[in-house]
Amino acid sequence: MSIWNPHFECMVKDELKQLELERLQATLNRVYRSVAFYRKLFDQVGLVPDEINSLEELARIPFTGKTTLRQSYPYEMFAVPLRDVVRLQCTSGTTGEPIVVGYTRNDLVHWTEVGARVLCAGGVTKDDVVQICFDYSLFGGGLGFHYGAELIGASVIPGSNLDPARQVVIARDYRTTTLIATPGFGLRVAAVIREKGLSPADIYLRRGLFTGEPFSEVTRKQIEDELNIKATDNYGLSEIAWPGVAAECEKKKGLHIFEDQFIPEIIDPQTEEVLPLGKKGELVLTTIAKEAFPLIRYRTGDITVLDVSPCECGRTLVRMRKVSGRTDEMVTINGVSFFPSQIGHIFSEILGVEPRSCLVIDRRGDQEIVKILVQVSEEIFFDEMKKFQNLKSRVEREIYRDLGISAEVKLVEPDSFARETEGKRVIDKRERS
Amino acid sequence: MLIIRNLRSYYGRMQALKGVSLHVEEGEIVALIGANGAGKTTLLNSIVGLVPSLTGQILFLNADITHQSPQEIIRMGVSLVPEGRQLFAPLTVMENLTLGAYQRYRREKKSKIKSDLDTILERFPILKERGSQVAGTLSGGEQQMLAVGRALMSRPKLLLLDEPSMGLAPLVAAQIFQIISELHQQGTTILLVEQNTGAAFKVSNRTYVIETGRVVLQGTPEELVHNREIKRAYLGREYKKVWE
Secondary structure, eight states: OOOHHHHTTTTTTTHHHHHHHHHHHHHHHHHHHHHHHHHHHHTTTTOOOGOOOOSSGGGGSSSSOHHHHHHTTTTTTTTSOOEEEEEEEOOOOOOSSSSEEEHHHHHHHHHHOOOOHHHHHHHOOOOOOEESSSOOSTOOEEEEEEEEHHTTTEEEOOOOOOOOHHHHHHHHTTTTOOOOOHHHHHHHHEEEEHHHHHHGOOOOOOOOOOOOOOOOOOHHHHHHHHHTTTEEEEEEEETTTTEEEEEOOOOOSSSSEOTTEEEEEEEOOTTOBOTTOOOOEEEEESSHHHSSSSSSEEEEEEEEEOOSOTTSOOOOOEEEEOOOOEEEGGGEEETTEEEEHHHHHHHHHHHHSOEEEEEEEEEEETTTEEEEEEEEOSSSSSSSSSHHHHHHHHHHHHHHHOOOOOOOEEEEEEEHHHHHHTTTTTESSOOOO | OEEEEEEEETTEEEEEEEEEEEEEETTTTEEEEOOOTHHHHHHHHHHTTTTTTEEEHHHHHHHOOOOHHHHHHHHEEEEEEETTTTOTTTTBHHHHHTTTGGGGGTTTTTTHHHHHHHHHHHHHHHHHHTTSBGGSSOOHHHHHHHHHHHOOOOOSSEEEEEEEEOOOOHHHHHHHHHHHHHHHHTEEEEEEEESOOOHHHHSSEEEOOOOOOEEEEEEEEHHHTTTTTHHHHOOOOSSSTTTT
């Protein structure tokens, strides 16, 4: 697999640091001048952009959070006049007010460029037929992948949000080689291929790039086996670039962050302290090439670890581990904090697959009652009570050992599961104190 | 080749540069554009050691030249074509040129310097023609060529040019930029300060935009040519609300 832009992706570290410093300073000068929020933020802490003389000093600037972006709806965070903005996209507003993101012509060029880097890292070349199964609307990530794929010169199919059955027909007939979707969608596509009884000869799929959802190694292996493809991960966020912040190379040992465009930091989500390299914490990103919607120290809410050791692929860019959870998913029971994804991980290890589960927390008196509802499926079905009991005990023991909480595992039929959980991963019935 | 970090330059109590960081790689031609008074000339003068009061870091070929003397910096391979040419007006063209190599006379063979002089005269035939003419009586374009020739006589690794097209008729300015482009193609690394953004974009690999002593934008000509921030940097903001 080749590297789309070796000049930046394989840049010598010293040069990269100088480039980052220059771009950061220019960005700070611009936002101070053009974005009221940032001028106020700086003034509040008695700082001027001139004082940021190194990448480490970035830590002196307060964070920007999602709440701020929501409160700035629609255009308050824009750093250029609307007439310079050539694209408007929006994050879905399911958990609050939507956030409008703008792109100038240059921003689109850069977004296309990082999109191409992501696809190239996943092995896409101009000879590929790429099917993009993401929504192409205001809210979707379809366009991001689309421009990048076109830049590479692949044959691009805007599959958008057609259902899996139709996507499969298209993939079969148009000879799609590369699938771009969420991991969940990838598995649904695999299910359709199985149901239709299609043979490997009918399907030309060779690889897939999956994003938009947490994606364990167990799930990756499942996708790769069921679709007979190589699957890679990539990371982005609509407020900054989706896709385009980081991408897994063929070595599959972390996602390379495009540091010439985004400066990453890891912080402790509670204390907000910057953590040393190698520690797990919340990813904070600062855009250094964005014109219309620059963000300084934006808290992504995603938990990961950074690794600066050199990668065998040749890229010198820092790597982030697959996102292991979100800060807003963090749960505290009996004084212990953890992420529901950690429970999912335990299931994967013991069962070999990660089932759909939901954590239900309730309080009776001063006792916290924890139930883990697990949806019955092909892999999670036990005809023998004894088998189930054994596995249940094992999981409950592991959870107690790893997380320090006593939880009861319950199997639930799919219909009841959907009804009881409403698609949530955590249901916290405890009264707010 | 040239790395600048957090450069702050002062004229007495007046701060002309407020933390400028930039770099020029070997073989590149980098342009620095900005309005009058933005700090462009101060930046070039800071590099060659003509601004006594400054802080920050200037590295040339990995050596720290931040507080070095101008003589030492020229000797290391930096040469400046100053704003307004600043020729030795009462001296002849030939005298101006040979003075450009004054640092080299005790260190190198005269024959080598002579051969460089011949090369420059070949490149600028008009200077050969007017060899014994007094520099102050040359036309604007000829003076600019002489200033460039004089700077080249020191065999610079990095050539700094301060508004080479200033005060020149458009056709003559185009000629000068043609020469700059040729110099670059032949391997000279160049840092060019210009108010003429169009010309700067045509000739440079990368450009920095400076506004009141700070870098506000940088990128390749393709990236910057569409960017209205530059117009705003020169003319001021033209909107109050984003949607105006």
